[in-house]
Amino acid sequence: MPVPEGSVPDDGDALVVLRGVDKHFGTLHVLQSIDLTIRRGEVVVVIGPSGSGKSTLCRAINRLETIDGGEIRIDGRPLPAEGRELARLRADVGMVFQSFNLFAHKTVLDNVTLGQIKVRKKDRRSAEERARSLLDRVGVAAQADKYPAQLSGGQQQRVAIARALAMDPKVMLFDEPTSALDPEMINEVLEVMRQLARDGMTMVVVTHEMGFARSAANRVVFMADGRIVEETTPEEFFGNPRSERAKDFLSKILHH
């Protein structure tokens, strides 16, 4: 569902809402009064030069980064500060990291069942069943009994996606999911993400993969220096960027 340019999504459908979010790293003002609404089923791709605050934005949504000001609401409820409440909310927000971060001492299958058993309190049998079907969906079913170090980067990242999906999250956050991958493995991960987008998953994707932004995003958010500079459809952003900052960024990454 493409969003008409400049329109503010109607709040009834809003899943993740950021209002005036501020964050400092020492003297660096890394997020400057960010307003962003992500609707159910929407795929939002966040792009921008490094240091623009896009990863921090992504990590703030499940409070891996605390914020100094403003408000983040998920499914209508403000983000809890800490404790049990926060843990419960995080279980509803899937996260995929740049460096995969699989649990190194656990098998692939255990990586995917752990959260289901310990957080969702499922019994082992149904957790394993679900894990195997998810591993099958991301194309690594054959690796279920191996350890993460025995897998390629692309396979590890797909396991990480399965691990996040196993929690039945309302929204999935992807923090540069393909940046640590060898080039030939990027597509297998992007394909899984595209499939996820087609299935209607709400996704926030921080990435440098412009092809993915073009083909899978409903909306592109362009960030620079801690601000959202442009927020529009991929066609509009890549075809007719309005800000100088975006034109400059696109000229650097598209014409080389």
Next chain:
Amino acid sequence: MFDFLEGYDLLGAFWVTVQLTFWSALGSLVWGTLLAAMRVGPVPLMRAFGTAYVTVVRNIPLTVIIVFTSLGLFQTLGISLGADRFTTINFRLAVLGLTAYTSAFVCEALRSGINTVPLGQVEAARAIGLSFPQILRIIVLPQAFRSVVGPLTNVLIALTKNTTVAAAIGVAEAALLMREMIENEAQLILVSAVFAFGFICLTLPTGLLLGRLAKKVAVKR
């Protein structure tokens, strides 16, 4: 040549050494792990306690701690740890002192192991909704222990030899018997050699076995 050994219960004395080592190792593993958990935990008061404990205890000579358990805890405060025979009281006091001391080193070894677990795994664990105690128990400590089997072996070997300090409060372990034999026998070098050999018999296999274990359980990254 080894006639001087007659009439002494050498095996019995070393058996006490083994028991001292075993119970103190068990105790310091538990207490040391708790201390490490406090030191990396989110509660400032516990972090401060853990840090203060390690800093203080690590810097007091073991002899002072062992003597304090007897003079301070037992004779002054009347703490007998549920025993009524002197030998049992002293044995338990020695285990307590050795545990209190050794756990500071276990804590620090373990903490260095905790630092080898990539922060990303902790973040991933948080992101699927695990609580801090769960993350520590399921993700961090299992990997931390595997990476510090080597350093913990050193602590265990040091503990085995440190049990000789228990002689200061009259626990009938190997060093006390050695002192007695040195008083009574003429073959001083041989007496020392016998006890040195005895300790090597205890610590060498420990080192070899745990060294093999360390290689086996290492987490591949």
